[in-house]
Amino acid sequence: MxxxxxxxxxxxxxxxxxxxxxxxxxxxxxxxxxxxxxxxxxxxxxxxxxxxxxxxxxxxxxxxxxxxxxxxxxxxxxxxxxxxxxVGIVSQNYILFNHRSVHDNLRLAMKHDSLALNDKDKDALIADYAQRFALEEHLKKYPLQLSGGQRQRVSIIQQVLTGNRxxxxxxxxxxxxxxxxxxxxxxxxxxxxxxxxxxxxxxxxxxxxxxxxxxxxxxxxxxxxxxxxxxxxxxxxxxxxxxxxxxxxxxxxxxxxxxxxxxxx
Amino acid sequence: MDTIRKIFSPLTQIKGRTSITLVVMEATAALVAWELFGQHGLIPTPSKILMAAWKIVTSAFFADNLFSSLALTFTGMGISIVVALLVSYLSLIPVFAPVARFIVKCRYLTLTGLIFLFTLLTQDGHQLKLSLLIFGIVPFFVTSLLSIIDAINVQEYELCKTLRMNNWQTLWEVVIVGRLDQVFEVMRQNFAIAWMMITMVEGLSMSEGGLGTMLIKSNKYIDLGTVFAILVIIFALGVFFDSVLKHLRHWLFPYTKLQTRA
The missing domain is CATH 3.40.50.300 (P-loop containing nucleotide triphosphate hydrolases)
Structure with missing residues (x-):
């Protein structure tokens, strides 16, 4: 190799x-x-x-x-x-904010100052990741409405979106x-x-x-x-x-x- | 037949219609039995209570008394929740924590011994009633709110750190916004305490009237029909507000419905 x-x-x-x-x-x-x-x-x-x-x-x-x-x-x-x-963490029980929708959970990951994107770009990025990881239909749902696998995907994408490598x-x-x-x-x-x-x-x-x-x-x-x-x-x-x-x-x-x-x- | 077997079987969940039927049937049976066997008893029968209740509700003074009680309860609740929230949120800042812990212990202070002190501190009957109501409710509010904060999973705080939130942002996201639905639930549960206390504090100053004043006056003349009728009105109003707050919670925080079903 x-x-x-x-x-x-x-x-x-x-x-x-x-x-x-x-x-x-x-x-x-x-x-x-x-x-x-x-x-x-x-x-x-x-x-x-x-x-x-x-x-x-x-x-x-x-x-x-x-x-x-x-x-x-x-x-x-x-x-x-x-x-x-x-360093991002994805815990075993895929902790998310239950009071926020999937979209808002992902949006929260991009709230910090070091990410210089406007709101439109942030939403476009979320839509892109949602499409790649089969979460498009679930963006408006609350975490409690998701299956374990879906929650895991949201958790991982949330950490990716913070910009953490x-x-x-x-x-x-x-x-x-x-x-x-x-x-x-x-x-x-x-x-x-x-x-x-x-x-x-x-x-x-x-x-x-x-x-x-x-x-x-x-x-x-x-x-x-x-x-x-x-x-x-x-x-x-x-x-x-x-x-x-x-x-x-x-x-x-x-x-x-x-x-x-x-x-x- | 299957339904009958189910309602006598332990740990069986019964769905909406069956549950309502069961409640209606049991309540009807209890009322009928009370009506039939209570004719010569001390406690007035349901029909007499109902007639007395109708007489009270249609009387000219009822609306004023009801408004007085409701205004006092809502004002007391409003101020109490603001004070309790402030104390609970501040308890997360170490310097304020002892104050919150002390207020929690104030649940064991009896109001009766403090009436004289509050009379000296307040300017009129309304202020006295309001202060006692607030003093009575706040420790219970703070206790419930602190238990909500204590129950927060440490992983939620860790998640905030990985999302690069500072301590103030974490406080806002996890403790304040993230627990608003539970604060609302605490408010609903404590409304019952406030509603129960209202009859007691209204007895301290009767000039403004109120359901509590009506109750005390009827008690004085051993007018049991009226006493029970007022109790039924207080009970019905309490159940009504409880239901309103419950539905309001589901409407304001739709995800709470999911938690209830889970």
Whole structure:
């Protein structure tokens, strides 16, 4: 595969988090801009770990919502410390403002000062995304009138519309049937390829689906006789020839990898 | 047959028409039984109460008394909701939080012991009634409003941060605009408290009249037919306003209908 890994977009260094016990220990990983000729190739990275391992805490640290006890999270091409609002989050239960219509929820994402668009352009952009993600018919509805899949799409688009290039997704495959999982994967691939720097970080315990969509995966687990979770394994799925392939789940090498990883988390 | 089985089965949901039929039938049965077996009792029968109610409603003084009670209730409610909202929203600013917590505890203060103090502080009977009504309602309002604020999911605040809102914008979006429908519901629930208190505070100064004054006067002369008739009027008006506020809430905040059905 013809690709290069260029500048660092997210750099997590020596992150430690302790409450009454050690939650996260020495977390180190980096996400680089993957460049493929002739296309916008965004990044899809998975942080895989079992339930209760500290994924949500790491998720919040990456989003700038929780400060670690030590260590840094640098984001962007200029590598500055992350601040809340720079990294979009799509929570597991797809939080939206229930008192606003879908259109108004999306419009709210473009209210901040750094977006220099007039009202007409903002509405045109919403209409464009709604059309791309099959939400045209639902713009006037309230979030409570949407299905789980529709809410998830609105949540993701809301974060895209803020202009954030980094989006964290907490358990995006949780509670979905096989057909919906395929659709979510299509959606995430679509979002990742909207812009060269778009970077999706999936935090999940679902090994198979997370690996199937990612170009890189980090396994978050506990090491023997050590407190707190850390990155125990890094999988470069591009190098392994297991990335960017919609039918990868049929591949026996992929299935073998999934099986191995299930035992490691 | 199936319907009859359903209405005796626990945890069964019955739909609109059946539910209304059930209410009408049970109410009719209760009224008929009361009419038949209450002829020689202390409590007047429904027909006597109805006649007394009709006499009151068609009397010249009723409209004045009703208007007096309604004006006092709505003024009291209006001022109370403004004060309670102000206190509740300000409670999110740490320096004001203790004030809100203290007002919540004021629910346990009895009004009776404070009447003398309020009499000294106010200039006339109207002000006295209004102040007592407000003092009586505000702690309940604030308690309900603070519980709404406490129940807000932390993820909503986090969403605001990811949408690059500052703390004031977050307060506006999540706490103020986002919870207006619930504030309205609190207002509806507390209207019942205000409506109940009205009869009590109207007894403190009878010069302006009111349904409470009518009730107290009838009680004094043990005119039970009139007492029950006034109670029925107060009850019917309360239920009417409750229904109006409920429909107004659904009309103003259409998404609340979805939450009710969910």
């Amino acid at each position: 013809n690709y290069t890994k260029n500048e660092v977009l997210i750099d997590v260094k020596e992150v430690n988090l302790t409450y009454d016990k050690v939650i996260l220990r020495d977390i180190n990983f980096r996400i680089q801009n993957i460049v493929r000729p002739g296309m916008n190739q965004g990044q899809v990275v998975s942080l895989i770990g079992r339930s209760g391992i500290g994924k949500t805490q790491l998720f919040k640290i990456l989003a700038g919502l929780v400060k670690p006890n030590s260590g840094t999270v640098m984001v962007g091409v200029d590598q500055h410390p992350v601040e809340a609002g720079e 980094f989006i964290l997704l907490d358990e995006p495959f949780s509670g979905l049937d096989a057909l919906m999982i395929d659709r979510v994967m299509e959606l995430l691939t679509q979002v990742a390829t909207l812009h060269e720097l778009n970077t999706l970080v999936i935090v999940s315990h679902d090994v198979e689906n997370s690996l199937a969509i990612s170009d890189t995966a980090y396994i978050l687990a506990k090491e023997k006789e050590k407190e707190g979770a850390t990155i125990t394994e890094t999988l470069d799925l591009i190098e392994m020839g297991l990335a960017w392939n919609a039918g990868i789940r049929e591949d026996s090498r992929f299935q073998q990898l999934v099986s191995q990883m299930k035992h490691k988390i």
